[in-house]
Amino acid sequence: MKKKTSRKRPAVNRIYYIYVGILAVLFFTFHTIPFLKGVMYSFTDWRGYGDWNFVGLRNYIHMFSDADTGNAYLFTFKFAVITTILVNVISLILACALNAKIKFKNTIKAFYFLPYMLGSLIVGFIFNYIFANLIPQLGKGLGIKALSVNILGTNNAIWGIIAVSLWIGCAFNTLIYIAGLQSIDTDVYEAADLDGATGFRRFSKITFPLLAPSFTINMVLSAKGYLMVYDQIMAMTEGGPGTSTTSIAVLIYKKGFGGGQFAYQSANAVMLFIVVVLISVFQLRVLEKREEKLG
Amino acid sequence: MKHNTVKVKEHYNWPVTILLIIGIVVVILLPLYMALMIAIKDPSDMNNILALPKKIRLQNFVDAWVMTDFPRKFFNTAFITVINLIFTLITNSFAAYAITRNRKKSKFFSLMYYYFISAMFIPFQVIMLPLVVQANTFHLDNIFGITFLYIIFGLPMNTFLYTGAVKAIPEALDEAAMIDGANPIQIFSRIIFPVLKPTTATVAILSFMWTWNDFTMPLVLLSDESQQTLQLAQYVFKKQFSVDYNLAFASYLLVLLPVLIVYIFCQKWIMNGVVAGAVK
């Protein structure tokens, strides 16, 4: 079919080539060249300045024996999986609720989108204070021991960061789900009503499958974002206590810039890039297949 | 059509409404309320964080304003954000359109599509140091340069967002215009761009939020203090005036305020934009 259409169509206008070409050159100069340099440095012993030598695959091999890197990957995967799932579940519920026949619909929606506008640095600072002061005060007042300490100083620090990530992240995902819900033809529901499908059955059999495109976007974007998590952690725990909340991006930053391991952390960053791409491609494949099957 | 649904007296789902309102108060507003309370209190009045202040102290805002050199930082941030927004919307949308429409006709555009999309997955940390060197070579270590870089760096994400929307526009529309003798730029600006409005809203919000809230790129690129952005100033501020939470929170609120104002005025447009535009 492709061939047939391409024969029929007129040639592509030169303006398109020129325009996209210029942007591509600019993008190549300021994004791809630095990236390629970064990739190149991952095969060297460069410290960020001065002389350097090629060291072959040493940095990559080292990664597999380095416990810090291993732990950072474990933490990052754990964080990304939990947060991606929770953010999608909560957003889906919120979207359904916001799509119901509620009063003050637009105002309520506007409030739920508010956290998205605020920026993770300052939100991180605010929640830092909440975890350090407000919640412990509350916990002591109520006599609940688990709540009377700063969660960011315990084994459960990850949950503090997850909570803030949800607070920031749900807004955008919810809106995308709402968009998906609104694009569903009401006829479909009417038909379902006739068939006697209601409540959860209607959701799981009809609504959710029709939300497939929104679901794809949300899963891919959240997984990608949470695999590269950085801002929230720097604003809240800086990777602590110990190294228990050190994500890969935080490790790259801390050790690459503060710890004189620039080349090694470049290798780590290249690895992170590969991992994120693989996961995203995998998600897209699976989810798009699902979309097609349903569509 | 929309008006009809409003006019018809509906049965509101009150339990859901109430639950949602409780959610707003507890989850969304409480942290912000706390931030506000701290910002308007005197340091001696901090025993009960959530209580209303005994005396409202606006001096915190004045001090924060002076200490962070708010006007200059605001100007820098606003400059970067606004210029980036305008150019991103104009340049990136057309790029995405050019790529998406010609993907099937030419290998070049298909290649470009994958090129830009795959760049979305490059962690900023890996390009950070080489970028600094590159930016220095081209004298981009100032607010003009950083704005330019934002516009370029937005391409992958924006191409990704626009693609779906462009695909959804029937090509017959372009073809009809082409037969009428319109050139690609005319077709795009007169026919396609207006239809893309919802996605443009999404892109606008994302770009706005990104540049307003980013602090990593300003940190490494803007070495001159007079060029610093608001977020970066907060980062510095936190370390310098650490003990005085009242001052710190006043300063945070000063940074949030412009965003809130924009949001209040454009809230409906933003919401409708994202809702209608994100998925096609």
Added chain:
Amino acid sequence: MNKKIVCTLMVGTLLAGMLTGCGGSSEGGSSAKGSKGTELELFSTKAENKDILQKLVDKFNETHEDVTIKITAPADAGTVLKTRMAKNDMPDIVAMGGDNNYTEVESAGMLVDLSGEDYISTVQESYLQMVYDVNKDKEEKAYGVPYATNASGVIYNVDKFEEYGIEIPKTWDEFIAVIEKLQDAGEQPLLMTYKDAWTSLCPWNSMAPDLAPTTFNDDRKAGKTTFVGTHEEIVEKYLKLLDYAQDDFMGLTYDDGNKAFANGEAAMIVNGNWAINQYLNSNSDLKVNMFAFPASNDEAQNYVTSGVDVLLGVCKDSANEEMAKEFVSFMLEPENAKMYIEDQFAFSAVKGVEQENETVAGVKEDIANGKVANFPDHYYPSGFDLSALISEMCLNYTNGMDNEENMNQFLAQCDEKYDIANVD
């Protein structure tokens, strides 16, 4: 469509209004000293000393009218300095700690050798030696001139010590006795602020020089010894201290802790002179003093931990090297060195310039007599993040891990991570 235009216009005018409103006001101050003669940049890695540096620069300008010195003291100065090194855009003068950041700048050949300058002879040898020690290959050249030094030890609330009639402890046993006494009296003996992991290094830095073998740092680097087998006593005592920390010591931030200490919520805190300003900012009536951490029962072994907090260096390729050197020379004049330490509660590396402030009187004598040991972590390789390891050990402690197991695990980790980081 209309709405969009209206909205865009609104945002536009809003922003434009604010811009013009504010732009005008900020123009005035910035370029008072415009196109005058020589321009230098002074890069400080300590945001805290920016104001006093500015005062000193102003004073310098009284005699050097045609010189403009711009002070840069960014957040995350280490990162920023590294990016500046990468793009070969170094300042003219650096003011930084005598730590592994300095080692990186020095070993990259960015600094001018100042050994031949007159003022070198006015600097205390012990601090000069500390700079040599962190030079690449321990080269005995002054690429950085020690300027201000710090002191780490136990900071205590003078009123509380007087109230309970407590004498300054000189040995570990006395120290524990003091802690017990305070605890029995219902006071919080020690405050720990380990939400900020670097503060967990303070007791370690105070104890390690007293208790570890004297040649440990060199031997460890050469692979001739290990943490296991040499640091057990230090870890045992460290864990013992945790028994007396407040609840939730892992969750308290440095800032909140300083505030709490200033308000009399605890009797002692293990930290350094740099924190004193913070206490006094929260409570100007507070009376504090400091004593050397008594890690050993042999009084002679209990050193004050003191390192080079600020050293001054002149960068190679500076277009105004001579002027930069002149400024460094100016800074080292006793009068100016004094001005600096008085503002910072620090000590001076310049001979004869003494800190007379009451808040650090307890360690003054030891410092003057050279009974000081440098921060051990200045000798560790820069990729070796000991604070993360200690913080992890403390986390295990709060989770109820057995001390013996915790210690063994921690020391084994130290050796492992040290070896990983110890590659050149």
